[in-house]
């Protein structure tokens with residue numbers, strides 16, 4: 001059974017980001033994936049304070065809910081992350097989680113340790129929602145952040161769904177094609193052969 005770690009990056013419960021990730025989860029469930037939800041707004045995750053404490057053992061020294069999350073990423077076969085676009089980037093809540101993955105960076109690049117014992121590569125997928133209906137480079141910053149995050153986690157960036165024009169809570173329910181895309185993405189991440 002594949003482990004699918006789903007990271008809810010919006011502080012707004014039941015908003016557009018939650019709805020789309022739940023659609024992807026429904027798709028992943030058709031492939032028999034074991035779903036693990038990480039709802040960041042329900043957790044206490046401090047930002048990285050650049051103490052370099054992780055340089056010694058590749059383990060973060062801050063004692064908060066992030067400690068429960070590291071092993072989930074290590075054990076994941078698929079990681080799906082959703083975030084609203086905030087000021088052209090990901091939400092602050094998600095960015096705090098990502099920055100705390102500096103511990104994985106230290107593991108890899110300072111201590112030369114593998115992220116996963118069997119050196120396997122997980123699959124990563126990103127979903128983003130934004131209010132503006134157009135705008136050059138609306139998603140560029142967030143996508144770069146997510147590619148960097150997945151890279152550190154030895155996770156292949158399989159693709160993304162970048163949804164513009166979503167402002168009010170739940171408005172994505174009116175966009176049947178996007179809901180279907182999210183469902184299909186979850187399904188394909190489980191069904192697709194290793195690449």
Ligand SMILES: Cc1cc2nc3c(=O)[nH]c(=O)nc-3n(C[C@H](O)[C@H](O)[C@H](O)COP(=O)(O)O)c2cc1C
Pocket residue numbers: 010011012014015016017018083084085086087088089129130131132133138166167168169170
């Ligand atoms: C603090 C904040 C910053 C935002 N910045 C942007 C932005 O830079 N560009 C944009 O198109 N939408 C921006 N938005 C709108 C959200 O991205 C959009 O409403 C999104 O669909 C919210 O997702 P949610 O329903 O999952 O919370 C911002 C919203 C907030 C609250």
